[in-house]
Amino acid sequence: MRHLLSAGDLSRDEATLVLDTAKELAQVGDRSVKKLPTLRGRTVVNLFYEDSTRTRISFEAAAKRMSADVINFSAKGSSVSKGESLKDTALTLQAMGADGVVIRHSSSGAAKRLSTWVDGAVLNAGDGTHEHPTQALLDAFTMRERMGRVEGLRVAIVGDILHSRVARSNVLLLATLGAEVTLVAPPTLLPVSVRSWPCSVSYTLDEVLPKSDVVMMLRVQAERMKDAFFPTAREYTRRYGLDDDRFAKLHDDAIVMHPGPMIRGMEISAAVADSPRSTIVEQVANGVSVRMAVLYLLLGGSESAIGN
Amino acid sequence: MCAQKRAEGDIGADAKTVLEGPEINRALTRIAHEVLERTKGGADVTLLGIPSRGVPLAERLAKRIEHVEHLEVPCGSLDITMYRDDLRMAPARSLSPTNIPPEGIDGRTVVLVDDVLFSGRSVRAALDALNDLGRPRAVQLAVLVDRGHRELPIRADYVGKNLPTSLRESVTVLVDEFDGRDAVVVGPARSRGARPTDTAAGGTEEAK
Amino acid sequence: MTDTNTYLIRGARVLGGEETDLLLRGGRIAEIGPGLDGGGAATVDARGAVALPGLVDLHTHLREPGREDAETVYSGTRAAAMGGFTAVHAMANTFPVADTAGVVEQVWRLGRDSGYCDVQPVGAVTHGLGGTTLAELGAMAESIAAVRVFSDDGHCVSDALLMRRALEYVKAFGGVVAQHAQEPRLTENAQMNEGVVSDRLGLAGWPAVAEEAIIARDCLLAEHVGSRLHICHVSTKGSVQIIREAKRRGCDVTAEVTPHHLVLTDDLAESYDPIFKVNPPLRTADDVEALRAGLADGTIDIVATDHAPHPIEAKETEWSNAAMGMTGLETALSVVQSAMVETGLLDWAQVAERMSAAPARIGRLSGHGRPLAVGEPANVVLFDPSVSREVDPAAMASKSANSPFRGRTLPGRVAATFLRGTPTVLDGKVQ
Numbered sequence: 050m051r052h053l054l055s056a057g058d059l060s061r062d063e064a065t066l067v068l069d070t071a072k073e074l075a076q077v078g079d080r081s082v083k084k085l086p087t088l089r090g091r092t093v094v095n096l097f098y099e100d101s102t103r104t105r106i107s108f109e110a111a112a113k114r115m116s117a118d119v120i121n122f123s124a125k126g127s128s129v130s131k132g133e134s135l136k137d138t139a140l141t142l143q144a145m146g147a148d149g150v151v152i153r154h155s156s157s158g159a160a161k162r163l164s165t166w167v168d169g170a171v172l173n174a175g176d177g178t179h180e181h182p183t184q185a186l187l188d189a190f191t192m193r194e195r196m197g198r199v200e201g202l203r204v205a206i207v208g209d210i211l212h213s214r215v216a217r218s219n220v221l222l223l224a225t226l227g228a229e230v231t232l233v234a235p236p237t238l239l240p241v242s243v244r245s246w247p248c249s250v251s252y253t254l255d256e257v258l259p260k261s262d263v264v265m266m267l268r269v270q271a272e273r274m275k276d277a278f279f280p281t282a283r284e285y286t287r288r289y290g291l292d293d294d295r296f297a298k299l300h301d302d303a304i305v306m307h308p309g310p311m312i313r314g315m316e317i318s319a320a321v322a323d324s325p326r327s328t329i330v331e332q333v334a335n336g337v338s339v340r341m342a343v344l345y346l347l348l349g350g351s352e353s354a355i356g357n
Numbered sequence: 358m359c360a361q362k363r364a365e366g367d368i369g370a371d372a373k374t375v376l377e378g379p380e381i382n383r384a385l386t387r388i389a390h391e392v393l394e395r396t397k398g399g400a401d402v403t404l405l406g407i408p409s410r411g412v413p414l415a416e417r418l419a420k421r422i423e424h425v426e427h428l429e430v431p432c433g434s435l436d437i438t439m440y441r442d443d444l445r446m447a448p449a450r451s452l453s454p455t456n457i458p459p460e461g462i463d464g465r466t467v468v469l470v471d472d473v474l475f476s477g478r479s480v481r482a483a484l485d486a487l488n489d490l491g492r493p494r495a496v497q498l499a500v501l502v503d504r505g506h507r508e509l510p511i512r513a514d515y516v517g518k519n520l521p522t523s524l525r526e527s528v529t530v531l532v533d534e535f536d537g538r539d540a541v542v543v544g545p546a547r548s549r550g551a552r553p554t555d556t557a558a559g560g561t562e563e564a565k
Numbered sequence: 566m567t568d569t570n571t572y573l574i575r576g577a578r579v580l581g582g583e584e585t586d587l588l589l590r591g592g593r594i595a596e597i598g599p600g601l602d603g604g605g606a607a608t609v610d611a612r613g614a615v616a617l618p619g620l621v622d623l624h625t626h627l628r629e630p631g632r633e634d635a636e637t638v639y640s641g642t643r644a645a646a647m648g649g650f651t652a653v654h655a656m657a658n659t660f661p662v663a664d665t666a667g668v669v670e671q672v673w674r675l676g677r678d679s680g681y682c683d684v685q686p687v688g689a690v691t692h693g694l695g696g697t698t699l700a701e702l703g704a705m706a707e708s709i710a711a712v713r714v715f716s717d718d719g720h721c722v723s724d725a726l727l728m729r730r731a732l733e734y735v736k737a738f739g740g741v742v743a744q745h746a747q748e749p750r751l752t753e754n755a756q757m758n759e760g761v762v763s764d765r766l767g768l769a770g771w772p773a774v775a776e777e778a779i780i781a782r783d784c785l786l787a788e789h790v791g792s793r794l795h796i797c798h799v800s801t802k803g804s805v806q807i808i809r810e811a812k813r814r815g816c817d818v819t820a821e822v823t824p825h826h827l828v829l830t831d832d833l834a835e836s837y838d839p840i841f842k843v844n845p846p847l848r849t850a851d852d853v854e855a856l857r858a859g860l861a862d863g864t865i866d867i868v869a870t871d872h873a874p875h876p877i878e879a880k881e882t883e884w885s886n887a888a889m890g891m892t893g894l895e896t897a898l899s900v901v902q903s904a905m906v907e908t909g910l911l912d913w914a915q916v917a918e919r920m921s922a923a924p925a926r927i928g929r930l931s932g933h934g935r936p937l938a939v940g941e942p943a944n945v946v947l948f949d950p951s952v953s954r955e956v957d958p959a960a961m962a963s964k965s966a967n968s969p970f971r972g973r974t975l976p977g978r979v980a981a982t983f984l985r986g987t988p989t990v991l992d993g994k995v996q
Contacts (some may be wrong), residue, residue, distance in 0.1 A: 066451055076455060082489040086485070158885075177885065241759055242764045246764075
């Protein structure tokens with residue numbers, strides 16, 4: 050059984066297959082019967098060790114639209130909070146016959162560890178500061194829908210790159226799909242070896258904006274301030290926030306993305322977030338389509354069509 | 358998600374062509390006339406091709422109907438992949454487009470168009486798919502070739518050619534739009550066994 | 566097992582030299598030479614095996630008292646014997662911490678009772694390893710355990726003033742502070758070596774500078790106050806350079822490297838299997854090369870195992886929740902053969918210096934690390950470098966199975982270990 054653990058596991062053909070499949074499945078959301086029988090009788094477990102209502106709901110909607118049986122297993126109030134180890138939980142899921150396990154965990158690599166303990170397909174729904182591959186897929190899908198292509202797009206990813214699983218997955222996937230990525234952040238929020246990544250790096254948002262087709266704003270957690278990654282929220286916003294003036298520097302077709310949940314005012318101004326060039330709402334809808342595609346490709350056949 | 362062009366190697370050296378371009382043309386023209394007759398002028402007909410090779414055949418039928426009756430027939434495609442009963446017998450397949458014409462299918466006479474009718478399982482899947490999309494007034498089935506060996510109680514309303522075959526044979530339809538020529542070719546089945554439900558073994562007609 | 570037993574070792578290659586015989590009698594080496602007549606002595610056929618003085622480990626975690634689920638003095642000393650060790654220094658991070666004369670004497674006694682290997686307790690530098698007040702170093706030194714090595718291992722004595730005081734204080738009884746060099750603020754929640762791999766894996770980085778900065782500071786401090794300093798488990802190229810420079814200037818510093826840091830690299834973390842999670846973390850191939858060179862040229866004085874047993878549940882978990890550490894006693898000599906001898910960096914005499922004589926000197930351990938000569942204590946290991954084995958932690962004497970070498974094929978095998986003339990291992994089996 051194959052898994053989706055890292056955006057880097059996908060070849061260009063596989064990533065394109067996911068996006069193409071998602072494109073077809075997006076229609077299901079517009080139909081009177083928003084359901085396909087494809088995964089009938091298959092069990093998908095949502096194993097969430099972190100609170101993330103939006104990601105869990107997105108996976109749940111995706112699995113249910115494909116007629117899978119969905120079991121939500123949240124760490125809070127379960128045996129997990131009583132100290133059960135991930136491995137014991139994995140063995141429980143195994144005994145329940147889970148065909149697919151969607152895992153969100155605060156520890157980098159938890160999805161990969163889980164994949165060594167269960168027979169079912171493991172979908173990484175965010176592991177620590179490592180990766181969040183379906184977020185990258187839905188971002189690429191959103192870009193393709195809006196811009197008609199991904200290859201050759203100039204994508205600026207702005208914010209806390211160091212702690213961002215979204216950034217890691219996006220850098221890998223966008224490089225695979227041929228986009229030109231520029232990471233924009235204060236040096237403290239960039240990994241030390243970022244120059245070895247398949248992307249460019251800038252410390253200055255104002256220089257990058259006019260040359261960008263897509264601007265992806267990442268969440269910056271306020272607690273980073275305590276750890277001295279930047280002096281104050283105000284200074285961060287002044288240098289890296291997407292306010293109305295900066296927004297005006299973008300060319301007319303450029304779009305603004307945010308994986309949510311966003312901090313209006315700090316990373317992005319309210320006017321920008323609500324502008325028609327912001328894709329924040331459609332990212333949510335696209336998330337369901339992309340996750341349906343991934344579930345179908347991993348679980349729909351006798352063996353996975355991706356992640357090989 | 359485009360149909361793959363069928364390579365010569367797919368067809369096999371000892372395959373024989375049983376229908377050539379002109380015969381296929383005549384068969385489609387005849388089906389067009391029959392559709393008009395049976396639907397009393399075709400006023401509420403919607404043609405839906407089953408990908409991949411049912412789609413160009415549906416488009417050709419639409420053109421012929423338009424030519425004969427000066428009537429624009431809505432024409433689209435209906436992918437059945439997600440409704441197949443043999444999904445778990447092969448790796449997950451890529452999807453083909455489903456394009457439902459803007460008129461929708463509620464209250465219409467939907468004519469499903471496919472290249473080959475074999476076990477009937479593809480048509481069963483198509484009926485399920487239609488059911489999730491709306492409620493047609495009637496559903497009819499047009500196929501270019503009926504090769505027999507049904508496994509479900511399904512029959513075609515319009516048949517280009519009945520082609521009695523052995524389960525040890527495969528029937529392959531080539532269409533100009535994808536393959537550069539029109540032909541129906543019969544050859545030996547390419548792999549073990551000959552159960553038509555087994556896509557790996559049956560004919561290409563089941564492996565869309 | 567009594568030390569009145571007499572053993573005739575036939576055909577051993579002392580320090581890798583020509584085959585000869587050794588007669589062990591009364592706990593001492595009675596005779597060395599070809600064709601010895603052992604009389605009624607039990608004969609050990611050691612043809613092809615290298616005879617080395619019993620190995621001394623300056624850095625072992627025996628876990629007792631407190632974590633007997635991971636290791637006990639009994640199981641740990643059996644593991645040590647299987648690895649060819651005749652003396653180990655038991656680190657102080659037990660529960661309770663070995664920061665009083667009472668605890669160190671308890672550990673020392675447990676070692677005596679086990680009889681497989683001498684156990685020399687290491688005393689904590691600070692009370693409860695808390696890093697704020699000095700433990701009663703003098704009381705531990707004067708106890709029956711005669712502690713000479715003091716370490717907060719697992720924790721860095723990061724307070725510069727406290728470190729200065731400790732360095733000065735232990736001079737009174739010939740002690741040495743063994744520093745676990747890890748700047749705490751630079752390594753908060755750190756999971757693995759900071760670099761290309763950690764950035765890709767999203768695991769919090771553990772920069773080399775966090776080790777190097779402390780080593781540089783402590784070398785300067787030791788130089789200033791004229792004290793001995795020992796650096797535990799050196800893991801980076803920069804650390805080797807700093808120590809080399811400090812020694813050149815005359816600083817009385819010694820350093821150790823673990824077997825695993827001589828061969829394993831940080832890319833192993835890509836499996837996210839915490840069997841490769843260790844403190845200090847596995848570094849890059851560049852660091853491994855520098856550590857080998859440092860051990861070869863004497864910048865790094867000794868190999869010490871940092872044998873750190875953990876129960877299986879501490880490792881069968883996600884990386885960030887897993888315990889740090891690897892077992893090492895039973896693979897150390899094989900790893901050194903592979904990394905240092907087969908590469909031509911060390912000969913067996915130099916291995917004996919780095920794994921027996923020098924650690925005994927640093928630990929002020931009399932009766933260990935002595936040359937293989939007539940009249941010396943009969944602490945001898947017979948090591949057959951010609952065989953190879955697949956590492957199977959389940960078959961090891963240690964209570965824990967967290968060997969990073971599991972499943973790997975390593976050269977060499979300890980055929981026999983003698984502690985003061987008594988075999989603790991014979992025919993590769995613990996006695």
